[in-house]
Amino acid sequence: MPTSSVTPRIGARILLLDRADRVLLIHALDPTDPGHRWWELPGGGLDDGEDLEDAALRELAEETGITLTALDRKLWVRESRFRYKDRDHHRIDHVFLARTSSTAPQVALKPTENEKAGLIERRWWSADDLRQCGDKLLPANLSALLDDLLADRFSHTPLRLTS
Numbered sequence: 001m002p003t004s005s006v007t008p009r010i011g012a013r014i015l016l017l018d019r020a021d022r023v024l025l026i027h028a029l030d031p032t033d034p035g036h037r038w039w040e041l042p043g044g045g046l047d048d049g050e051d052l053e054d055a056a057l058r059e060l061a062e063e064t065g066i067t068l069t070a071l072d073r074k075l076w077v078r079e080s081r082f083r084y085k086d087r088d089h090h091r092i093d094h095v096f097l098a099r100t101s102s103t104a105p106q107v108a109l110k111p112t113e114n115e116k117a118g119l120i121e122r123r124w125w126s127a128d129d130l131r132q133c134g135d136k137l138l139p140a141n142l143s144a145l146l147d148d149l150l151a152d153r154f155s156h157t158p159l160r161l162t163s
Contacts, residue, residue, distance in 0.1 A: 008079070011093040012056035013043025015075060016066070018103050018124060021150055023142075026063060027120040027135075032085050037120065038136040041095060052094045060098075063115065064122060065105020072097035075149070076159035078139055094158075097149070139163055 016024045023041075030036040042063045046055040053071050061067050078093045103124060111119060125133070127150055130143045137143065139161050148154045 006081070006088045006090040008090040008092045009045050010052075011043055011045045011091055012052045012059065013041040013093050013095045014056050014060050014068075014071065014098045015041055015095055015146075015149070016060065016064075016068075016098050016100055018100055020126070022124040022126050023130065023146055024064060024066075024103075024122065024124055025137075026122050028118045029120055030084050031117040038138050039123075039125075039133070039142075040138040041142075043093065043095075053096065056094075056096050056098075061107055062110040062112075065107050065109050066100055066102070067106045068098055068100060070098075072099065073156075074158045075154065076139075076145070076161050078161040078163065080138075080163045 025039040026042055027037065027039050042060050043056055044059045056071060057068055075095050075097050078095065080091050082089050127146050130146060140163060
């Protein structure tokens with residue numbers, strides 16, 4: 001099936017910063033292609049009837065155990081097409097900024113079966129660490145986006161990213 005015919009799935013993710021301005025990323029892999037690995041922001045698809053902000057907060061709690069009551073502004077919308085588990089996928093992810101004073105989980109993780117199969121680790125990254133990362137990042141320009149955000153050079157209008 002050509003990728004262009006796949007209906008996009010809408011998702012929500014969080015660029016979560018701690019008190020030291022480190023960003024939380026999830027290291028994942030494709031269970032059908034374990035050599036295909038990447039680091040991404042916590043988040044995932046919307047449930048039926050769920051809005052973007054609620055989905056982002058739910059996904060963060062399920063994937064990291066960190067609970068928040070509010071999000072900051074929307075930073076970007078990223079459209080991507082990719083292969084995962086031998087299928088074509090089309091995603092449109094809305095990414096929100098959030099900050100936390102605690103990096104420790106507050107609730108039990110609730111990973112889906114898919115997440116259990118593909119999760120490698122969770123890690124907090126400084127901007128310097130991220131700039132030196134040789135692994136695949138999603139989005140690929142995450143380091144530059146974080147640098148702009150931390151230097152207050154980031155657009156006040158959500159960016160449109162594609163990959």
